[in-house]
Amino acid sequence: MESHLDYHAHNNGFREVNTTFKVLFAVSTLIICVASPSPIIPLFVFILIPTLLIFKAKIPYKFYFKFISIPLLFALITFLYMGLFFGSTDIMVQLGSLGPLDLVIYRDGVQIGFLVFSRMLGAFSCLVFLAFTTPMTELFSIFHRVHIPPIIVELSMLMYRFIFLFLDEAEKMHQSQKTRLGYSDWKNSLRCLGMLGGNLFIRTWFQGEKLHMAMESRGYNGTLKAMNEIEFPGSKNIILLVSFELLLLAGIYLSLNFPVI
Amino acid sequence: MHIMEGFLPWQWCLFWYLVAIPVVVYGVIQIKKITDKNPESKPLLAVSGAFMFVLSSLKLPSVTGSCSHPTGNGLGAILFGPAVVSVLATITLVFQALLLAHGGITTLGANIFSMGIVGPFCAWLIYKGCKNMGISISIAVFLAATFGDLLTYVTTAIQLSLAFPIPTFSESLIKFMIIFAYTQLPLALAEGLLTVVIFDYIKKLRPDILTQLGVMLKTKAPDVVGGK
Incomplete structure (x- = not known):
């Protein structure tokens, strides 16, 4: 599976896009998703990124869904778990008990569970974006740069x-x-x-x-020398990036009091 | 037990980064000292790190039937010492996040703290303690790996309940601990047994490697050969 991922990282529609740009896009979107107080924007990212990957970067959709199935399942379990065991007010359903635990679904538990669930989906989509579009070797030069x-x-x-x-x-x-x-x-x-x-x-x-x-x-003397040239993403890309992130922030502001559950 | 990307609120992400970074920096300084003294240790450290990654991607036969993977941290701590392992575990965690979407970048600090710092340090302390008390090496390895694992899970449970103290920290902690006791206790025991088998195998076939490790890392790794 990993070798396949490596193959896609080297052969995709975004391969030629500036590495710094891709990293900045993934990381800033990731931070916005994690910090988002409402589930709408992370869910939007969760839909946007596969769309980009499958239609623009030409990643086979089967491979994409297989790749995300494990984290997706894990996120779902977390959601159920938080919904079942967390919360303190406003009981939605009483289910009985399991050993020392009471199985009660609280409204606030479901709400926080859903928020965390959406954040996880949005955040790991950003990671997957990076994994699918950028070869690790290019990330190393970013590591070097920072x-x-x-x-x-x-x-x-x-x-x-x-x-x-x-x-x-x-x-x-x-x-x-x-x-x-x-x-x-x-x-x-x-x-x-x-x-x-x-x-x-x-x-x-x-x-x-x-x-x-x-x-x-071969003359190794303690350091590996590699070409670590990183180009500046270009002002057009930067403007695109900043306006996209600002849009996401505006989306968060607008969806702040949007009732989900 | 990785904390997944997006699970922790940003304040806690930051907090765990701040806690983890000094230890990793200390580890980096140690590694730099080791590699400066003998340059041939660098490729060896790299393959050891790759070994830990591959070990953590193997499926562990678990008693409960559910398959999971070993962490490899106990073995790493016994072989290389906790400071070096904290750095290797950090790199491994970055790879797992970027290659497998396992763990994450924002939760990296928290994962480093539980899996790269608390687990290995406890495993190493237990191993050393057992050796000093004259307990047989197999039992020492077993206890170190098992408790290293368990304490990793306890740390994760504490991290999660600190982040979601609903309704209170202690109630939340109890809930997480109960869930983990059901799912992770068998895994910790299985990993303990597995580590003993691996360690005995290496000791039987290539004891010279273990000697070499002890020499390479000087006092950082305990002298594994010639024990009981």
Whole structure:
């Protein structure tokens, strides 16, 4: 799944759009969603971003919905949970009890649950936008730009390089364990997974040693040099961005007292 | 247990960032010292970080039937020491947020605090304590990983109930704790067992790696070989 995401990050309709612009768009929209006191604007973002991704960036809609299904489910559970257990006034429904907990749905619990639910939807849409349109390698140059210590950027770059290799390796080991009757019951699964983890660690260690040798033989002296040129987004984009965010803020102001539930 | 993007109100996002940053900065300084002293440790730290990411993406067989994934923080803390793990966990959390929409950028501070700081530090302290008391290494690893996990969940529960003290902080905390006790306790035990299996496997096959780690990180990682 991750490798697919990486593929889309490199091949989408927004690939050529300025990286700083995309990051600024995602982050500022994200902050507005999280700080929004009303659920309308985050829900609007939740609809706007897939529209952009599917119709403009040409991300296959199946892939998009598969990707968001897990966070979506989680957000839904949170909503139900907050609706069931939170709140103190104005009882909507009395459902009985579960152990020491009373199952009562309060109006204010549902309201705050729905607000948090909408914020989560809006906020993770922004993250997904960034994940689908911007390759990680370009984000690293942004990290560099915002003065994250070079050692951290370097570690992240190396880690990123290895994550996909190790995921592959783990998958292969998992398959071969399964063909040899691994994971047959709970105890066996635990043993197999332990072996997989242990073996993975040993192999990763080898890889690290090899990497060091490879880097050293190519003149590595403690720092990785990479082209980190970031272009200014251009005044047209900046105006577009600022006016969009201002529109969102105006939307929040207008929908402040809009009754949802 | 990641707190999802958008879950925390912005005041709490800011607060947890402010709490987490000094510890991560301390970790960065430690890593810088280690890599300055021996440059070959940098690629090794990187692959270790990647290992932690991959470990956390494996499915953990859980007793309750629901599948979840290990955090890998207990193992990381035992192998590399808590300061280094706090940095590796931070990078891992950023990747999880950006690649899997798991966790988030605004909740990053809170997640770093629970999963990258409290969990590993507790695991490390328990491991050290057990070793000093002369308890066998397997039990020490088990206790460290299990309680590291549990305390991560407790921290998350506290963070959530601080953010949503409805009707009061303590009532909210009790509710979160009950939910977590049902879902996370079996996971913590499973992760504890898993960590023991992994640790024993590495110790049996390549004890030299563990020695090398102890040398590389000096006092930062406990001397794992030659214990009981």
